[in-house]
Structure formats: structure tokens, C-alpha cells
Amino acid sequence: MAAINGKEVTMEMVNMHEKQLFMDGKKLIGIISEAGSAGVSLHADRRAINQRRRVHITLELPWSADRAIQQFGRSHRSNQASAPEYRLIFTNLGGERRFASIVAKRLESLGALTQGDRRAGPSLSAYNYDSNFGKKALTMMYRGIMEQDPLPVVPPGCSSEKPASIQDFLVKAKAALVSAGIVRDATLGSGKDAGKLSGRIVDSDMHDVGRFLNRLLGLPPVFQNRFFELFISIFDLIINNARSEGQFDSGIVDIKANIIKPQGPPKTVHVDHMTGASTMLFTFTVDRGITWEVTII
Structure with missing residues (x-):
């Protein structure tokens, strides 16, 4: 038995008790390890008292990208009030970028986490050197x-x-x-x-x-x-x-220009026969303010 805040808690339940204190907002910092994090959910659950946005700090990137994803999943789950902010800490040694590289590559393979969504950490994809x-x-x-x-x-x-x-x-x-x-x-x-x-x-x-x-x-x-x-x-x-050369895929990005005007109404390019959903083509004229000087000889 261990005495925590005046309560007797069995050693087997210490982790779960501490986790509940964090989710109730009585403790604002949670420290987890790979050994003690199995089954622990620390995300900003809408059903929890503590719905502050989580800041997930990884002090040491693991060798396996799958293990890194498991660690990230402790603070990023469904029914959350807000997505966590990840802070990956590593030194400026060139070789240590290897760990960031394998994590970035693995996350990109899962879908739109690093570049498909413009709000979802595009900086991490910059560490995917194994491309x-x-x-x-x-x-x-x-x-x-x-x-x-x-x-x-x-x-x-x-x-x-x-x-x-x-x-x-x-x-x-x-x-x-x-x-x-x-x-x-x-x-x-x-x-x-x-x-x-x-x-x-x-x-x-x-x-x-x-x-x-x-x-x-x-x-x-x-x-x-x-x-x-x-x-x-x-x-x-x-x-x-x-x-x-227009051969680099930057994912979904915002169009930035001084003037953006549509060129006519959108066109239907495909209709799904099962759902009836339409794929629409929107064409715009983009003025980025680039001037051209022409010299006539």
C-alpha cells in the first residue's frame, strides 16, 4: 500500500490513481515511460475535467517508429476537445536525425498526419530524409x-x-x-x-x-x-x-496571392454511381503581384 494525498492506494493502482489526478486537473504534469504507459489515456477527453490542450514532450525518440506512435497515442485519441502539440527533443548531432527521420516516414505512411492536413505539423515531414x-x-x-x-x-x-x-x-x-x-x-x-x-x-x-x-x-x-x-x-x-519544376508534392496548402478570382462556374468532372457524390473542378486566376519587364530591341 502507498499513501497518496492521504489515501491508501495499492501499488498496482498507483499509476491509474495518478492518471486520474491528471485527468481531473489536480495535477497538470504527467510523466510516462514505455513500461508504464500501456492502456493509459491522457488526452483532452471531453468527458474529463481537465480538457486543457496537451503538450506532449518526447525526451528521447525510440528506435522503433511504431513505439513512437504508441507513445503519441497516449495523448491523441478520439473524443478529444483539442489535438495535442508534440515537442520532439533531440540534439543537433547529424546522426541523431535518423530517429526523427524514421518517425516522420512512418507517420507519413499512416496518412495525412504530416502534410495532407495543413494544420497537422508540416515541419515533421521535413525530417523524412528516407524519401x-x-x-x-x-x-x-x-x-x-x-x-x-x-x-x-x-x-x-x-x-x-x-x-x-x-x-x-x-x-x-x-x-x-x-x-x-x-x-x-x-x-x-x-x-x-x-x-x-x-x-x-x-x-x-x-x-x-x-x-x-x-x-x-x-x-x-x-x-x-x-x-x-x-x-x-x-x-x-x-x-x-x-x-x-513543379514536381514536388507539398500536400494541401493555402493559395496565397494578392487577387484570386474564379474563372467561371465549377465543373462536374465525376459523379460516383454508388453515392451520387460529385467531384467538382474549380478554376481560379491567381495574381501574385509578379511584374515582368520586356525589352523590345
Whole structure:
């Protein structure tokens, strides 16, 4: 037995008693662990006294995305007065972004939680590096480091005006990939290539973002961050190019413009035979205030 607020509570019921105090608004902070959270609902239930919006702080992201979703489900359930606000805490180490990446990818696979709903945390989808864009960025980075293709961006801490700084980074990057087990069959050159490291990256590793982020954790923090910053720079470049070419899906977004005018009445493009529901096409003229200067020669 344990005495809590003057009441005798059995040890088996301590968690449920504390949970009820939180739901009644007598305690405003609840601390749960993976071991003691099974079956505990802490959401802003409309039937509970405490209907304040929950702020769910995750101090350490779990290895499994499914476990993270189970933890998020403690404060996000049906019949809630308001959805919780999630705060995911992790350090600025490049390798630790791996945990945010797998959680973001798993949440996106569940539906419109990260980008389909413009109100549902679009920032989390930015951590999904294990996407087609992320795989393309990883391939470009590997090929640049192995000097098969030029790098599309200048490595962090280097200058395009100082080619020696870029070459020094490439030498260290190759050595880091060898130590991480990504570059295989590494050999040191001889003759005019004396001291030059060479090797190969198998095809399966060229697109494996999860393996890259996982192996990144074994590198020294300083170079780990530089490596990750290079990957992100290429990743952002690819996404920006995709946006400019109209190939990037941003989900449901608000149309922002100075003037938005409909072009005629909406058109019915499809009618469901079972329910009779119609799919309507609305066409608008959007004026974003962009001016064009034309020079006639």
C-alpha cells in the first residue's frame, strides 16, 4: 500500500490513481515511460475535467517508429476537445536525425498526419530524409565524395576559391566512409596516386539513407555534423529544383496571392454511381503581384 494525498492506494493502482489526478486537473504534469504507459489515456477527453490542450514532450525518440506512435497515442485519441502539440527533443548531432527521420516516414505512411492536413505539423515531414529525394541526394553525395561526379554544392567549411580545402574534405570523407563500413575494398594508391584512397560502394548502399544515418552515429561529432550538413545541402538543392519544376508534392496548402478570382462556374468532372457524390473542378486566376519587364530591341 502507498499513501497518496492521504489515501491508501495499492501499488498496482498507483499509476491509474495518478492518471486520474491528471485527468481531473489536480495535477497538470504527467510523466510516462514505455513500461508504464500501456492502456493509459491522457488526452483532452471531453468527458474529463481537465480538457486543457496537451503538450506532449518526447525526451528521447525510440528506435522503433511504431513505439513512437504508441507513445503519441497516449495523448491523441478520439473524443478529444483539442489535438495535442508534440515537442520532439533531440540534439543537433547529424546522426541523431535518423530517429526523427524514421518517425516522420512512418507517420507519413499512416496518412495525412504530416502534410495532407495543413494544420497537422508540416515541419515533421521535413525530417523524412528516407524519401526519393533523400535517396537521390545520398547517391549524388557518394558519387561526389568518390570523385565519380563533381559535388553539386560546396562542402561545409570549404570555399570554392580554395580547391585545396575541398580536396582535403574529400580525403577525410572517404576515410570516414571506410571506417563506417560503407566504402569497401579500400586501397591506397601508389606512384602519382600515392596516398590516394579508393574503393567501392555497393549499389544497395548507394540509396540506403537509413544505413547512412545509422553509420553516421559512429563518426566523431565534428565531422559527423559536417557530413550531415553536406547531405542536407544537396537534399535541399534537389527539393528546391523539384519545386521550381513543379514536381514536388507539398500536400494541401493555402493559395496565397494578392487577387484570386474564379474563372467561371465549377465543373462536374465525376459523379460516383454508388453515392451520387460529385467531384467538382474549380478554376481560379491567381495574381501574385509578379511584374515582368520586356525589352523590345
